[in-house]
Amino acid sequence: MRSRNQFFIVTLSALFAIFNVECAPQAGSIADKNIKDIFNTNPSVPTPSGGIGKIVQPDTGGPSIIGSISGKSNNCQCVVYYMCDPSTNSVTEPETFDGFGEIDIRFGNDDPVCELSVEKCCALNRTLTEVLNPKPLEQRPNRPTGCGIRNVNGLDFTLGSTTDDKSGFGEFPWTIALLRSGNATYFCAGSLIHPQVVMTAVHCVIGQQPGSFVARAGEWDSQTTKERLPYQEQSVQRIITHPNYKSRNVANDFALLILSQPFILGDHINVVCLPQQNASPAPGTSCFSSGWGKDVFGASGKYSAIMKRVPLPVVDFDTCQHQFRGTRLGPKFALDRSFMCAGGQRGVDTCQGDGGAPLACPIGIPSENRYQLSGMVAWGIGCNDDVPAAYANVALARSWIDDRLLENGLAISDYAV
Structure with missing residues (x-):
């Protein structure tokens, strides 16, 4: 979504993988120039249009019927999912049910489909005039609480006829989109570690002023505002970068955004x-x-409108360094100890567009589906190949994070297990 003379950002997609080898840290004047070109922040350069760069702003109207189409046997209307009663036999009462079932987000002509990802073709006798809210998570029995709870397969509905690369709505509730103020163009990602603190990569925010961008939480499909639970935005009050950050190889790529x-x-x-x-x-x-x-x-790459997810195995440091040495980085390449590695399966990787995006790893009892922020997308060699990618190793910065939050009068208990 961004030009190469704006700072490097890596992303996901089933996708995901990092920038090409010519952009990776290595010795020599050419490599130094590549690093400077990629990681140099130049906010005056306009962001190209298209992809998630087109962020839909909140609409002030309430939910409404979007349009109508005819199904194969019965007439139906395209409505936002929470305006369609999930029961075919009786009227559903608010907060007495867990979800709306499956939504098919395919776009094509083989079956009746609707324009937006959050629409479904609803039988006329099931179309509602008021929002139908399922039971809140906090009211559901045996629901774990606290940090890092993944809403497996998403809230409200499951996705049908799609691939595993798309996350469910609210599945990773800590994932933050960073958007430029004024035109709301997307440039990087981050993770919510405290209600008022976002953690991201230094290379995303270096050289920027706090008022030049905002943090958005609760986003899912960037091209609609019709999700039942709306996103929230907060401006950035202060940017704190790690004192040992190195621009040449993005070592210690840790930044905190105080909102x-x-x-x-x-x-x-x-x-x-x-x-x-x-x-x-x-x-x-x-x-x-x-x-x-x-x-x-x-x-040629396309940004995703809907938040994507990619499963990545952790790769031990020495193996990762050995694999990097087999690339154009050369046999003497030394991976900085501030990185951890993940991935290495062809076709499954992080890629261009989401620097600072979370690498969340499971902890605790499997039934709780609890995750911790183990890494942040930093850099890599190419996209979707069999070489792992490098992620800022958050565990190495935990003490630094604690100290910075305490200095700003913020509790460190929110992200503690």
Whole structure:
């Protein structure tokens, strides 16, 4: 979504993988120039249109019937999912049910489909005039609470006839979109670690002023505002970068954004847990990265309107460094110890568009579906190949994070397990 002379951003897609080898840290004057070109922030350069760069702003009207189409046997209307009664036999009472069933987000002519991802073709006798709200998560029995709870397969509805690369609505409630003020163009991602603090990569925000961008929580499909639970936006009050950040190889790529006001937490907005100092996940651990990035690197790649997810196994440091040395980085390449690695399966990776996006790894009892922020998208070699990508290792910065929050009068208990 951004030009190469704007700072590097990596993304996801089933997608995801990082920038090409010519952009990766390596020795020599050419490599130095590539690094400077990619990581240099130049806010005056206009952001190209298209993809998630087109952010739909909130509409002031309430939910409404979008349009109408005819099904194969019965007439139906395209309505937002929460305006269609999920029961075919009786009238559903608010907060007495758990969800609306399946929504098919295909776009095509083989079956009746609707224009927006959050619409469904609803039989005329099931179309409602008021919003129907399912039971809040906090009222459901045995629901775990606290940080890092993943809403597996999403809130409200499940996705049908789609691939595993799309996240469910509210599935990763800590994933943050960073948008430029004024034109609301997307440029990076982050993670909510405190209601008033977003963690992201330094290379995303270096050189920027706090008032030049905002943080958006609760986003899912960037091209509509019809989700039942609306997103929230907060301006950035202060940017704190790690004192040992190195622009040449983006080592210690840790930044904290102190927001002007805290987000209001809810079913689709929550903080992620943080690991203890130096407690990195074991090699082979299956983690998830989430964001709105490109499917392939470069101009031909397309950004995702709907938040994507990609499963990535953790790769041990020495193996990762060895694989990097087999690329154009050369046999003497030394991976900075501030990174961890994940991925390495061809066709499944992070890519261009979401620097700072979370790499969340499971912790605790599996039935709780609790995750911690183990890494943040930093850099890599190409997209979708069999070489792992490098992620800022959050466990190495835990003490630094605690100290910065305490200095700003913010509690550190929100992200503690």
